[in-house]
Amino acid sequence: MAAFWLISIVVLLLFSGESDANPAAPPQNQLDATKKKPLQTFRPYNIAHRGSNGELPEETTEAYLRAIEEGADFIETDILATKDGHLICFHDVFLDATTDVANRTEFADRKRTYEVERQIGTGWFVVDFTLRELKSLRVKQRYSFRDQQYNGKYQIITFDEYILIALYANRVVGIYPELKNPIFINQHVKWSDGKKFEDKFVETLLKYGYKGEYMSEHWLKQPLFIQSFAPSSLIYMSHMTNSPKILLIDDTTVRTQDTNQSYYEITSDSYLAFIRKYVVGIGPWKDTIIPPINNYLGPPTDLVERAHSLNLQVHPYTFRNENLFLHFDFHQDPYLEYEYWIDEIGVDGLFTDFTGSLHRFQEWTAIA
Numbered sequence: 410m411a412a413f414w415l416i417s418i419v420v421l422l423l424f425s426g427e428s429d430a431n432p433a434a435p436p437q438n439q440l441d442a443t444k445k446k447p448l449q450t451f452r453p454y455n456i457a458h459r460g461s462n463g464e465l466p467e468e469t470t471e472a473y474l475r476a477i478e479e480g481a482d483f484i485e486t487d488i489l490a491t492k493d494g495h496l497i498c499f500h501d502v503f504l505d506a507t508t509d510v511a512n513r514t515e516f517a518d519r520k521r522t523y524e525v526e527r528q529i530g531t532g533w534f535v536v537d538f539t540l541r542e543l544k545s546l547r548v549k550q551r552y553s554f555r556d557q558q559y560n561g562k563y564q565i566i567t568f569d570e571y572i573l574i575a576l577y578a579n580r581v582v583g584i585y586p587e588l589k590n591p592i593f594i595n596q597h598v599k600w601s602d603g604k605k606f607e608d609k610f611v612e613t614l615l616k617y618g619y620k621g622e623y624m625s626e627h628w629l630k631q632p633l634f635i636q637s638f639a640p641s642s643l644i645y646m647s648h649m650t651n652s653p654k655i656l657l658i659d660d661t662t663v664r665t666q667d668t669n670q671s672y673y674e675i676t677s678d679s680y681l682a683f684i685r686k687y688v689v690g691i692g693p694w695k696d697t698i699i700p701p702i703n704n705y706l707g708p709p710t711d712l713v714e715r716a717h718s719l720n721l722q723v724h725p726y727t728f729r730n731e732n733l734f735l736h737f738d739f740h741q742d743p744y745l746e747y748e749y750w751i752d753e754i755g756v757d758g759l760f761t762d763f764t765g766s767l768h769r770f771q772e773w774t775a776i777a
């Protein structure tokens with residue numbers, strides 16, 4: 410682990426090439442948040458979903474550096490655990506969709522069938538690979554209609570490496586890690602010290618100095634939102650850290666992985682009033698806030714209004730530029746979609762695959 414740390418620091422120093430940066434400057438200058446441009450807090454947050462993954466393979470150093478360059482307020486990631494207990498940034502519990510694992514003959518016998526969140530799946534699962542093995546894989550773009558030229562070039566990164574990217578950025582950039590599939594991870598990965606996935610996740614954040622309530626002085630230096638679809642994990646972690654948490658909310662047909670609650674239960678007034686003791690906001694799928702009809706927006710639900718009346722933020726996911734993701738109301742124009750969600754619906758943060766587009770929209774409309 411220490412070796413990965415050092416390598417990442419060196420790599421990040423090489424990559425953090427601001428033209429006016431002094432290469433001899435000691436690293437602590439790059440880490441001193443008081444000397445950096447602060448996080449903007451006057452407009453909805455630009456949350457770079459899996460980095461700038463509209464352009465580069467998701468959750469890689471390159472995708473995160475691009476997102477920072479393009480104006481992200483937060484870089485977003487998904488945390489999973491390896492067979493040997495390391496925390497990594499990776500979205501799927503299986504490796505098939507975004508790595509070259511299927512082509513690697515040495516791992517041919519590693520294919521398994523598991524139940525994940527009440528669904529049976531067959532593939533190569535991250536929990537059956539050590540960190541060293543995962544580092545030997547190369548990642549690729551998830552969608553065939555996005556740029557394929559970076560396939561095979563980049564590696565999976567660790568939670569530590571991801572945090573260092575944010576800490577070494579030339580302005581204050583927040584992190585927004587998701588504790589991914591905690592039920593599945595705790596079933597398959599055991600730590601020698603008897604700790605759970607949630608413990609390891611929070612310990613990593615504390616190790617790098619992430620702490621403090623939303624908008625506290627310390628939070629503004631190292632902004633963090635912890636996110637999860639599992640309410641019991643968020644409640645558990647709230648006993649270990651006071652960092653702000655976001656409850657993710659899935660499609661209306663999906664029950665929570667841990668408490669087996671329906672969408673309607675967890676978005677009820679009484680549940681929101683309960684979970685508000687543990688979270689500062691919710692992260693719903695945008696099509697559940699405004700269910701589309703024949704790819705046109707239907708009438709908006711009152712979820713945003715109800716959440717706001719309880720002082721809960723709303724950070725919907727996921728905004729994507731491509732035509733196939735844009736409802737017809739927006740005339741194939743992603744800027745119109747941002748205008749609608751920011752100005753009409755009034756959300757507090759947006760998970761986007763195209764941080765650069767959201768940033769430009771917010772800059773243009775700030776001048777107007």
Ligand SMILES: *[C@@H]1O[C@H](CO)[C@@H](O)[C@H](O)[C@H]1NC(C)=O
Pocket residue numbers: 508509510512549561
């Ligand atoms: C796997 O190998 C095939 C055949 O060489 C190649 O076309 C494909 O791009 C490879 N896939 C990955 C993800 O590397």
Ligand SMILES: *[C@@H]1O[C@H](CO)[C@@H](O)[C@H](O)[C@H]1NC(C)=O
Pocket residue numbers: 664669
């Ligand atoms: C979850 O709740 C649904 C609806 O009440 C029920 O049908 C299902 O059996 C429950 N699943 C588990 C694993 O408890």
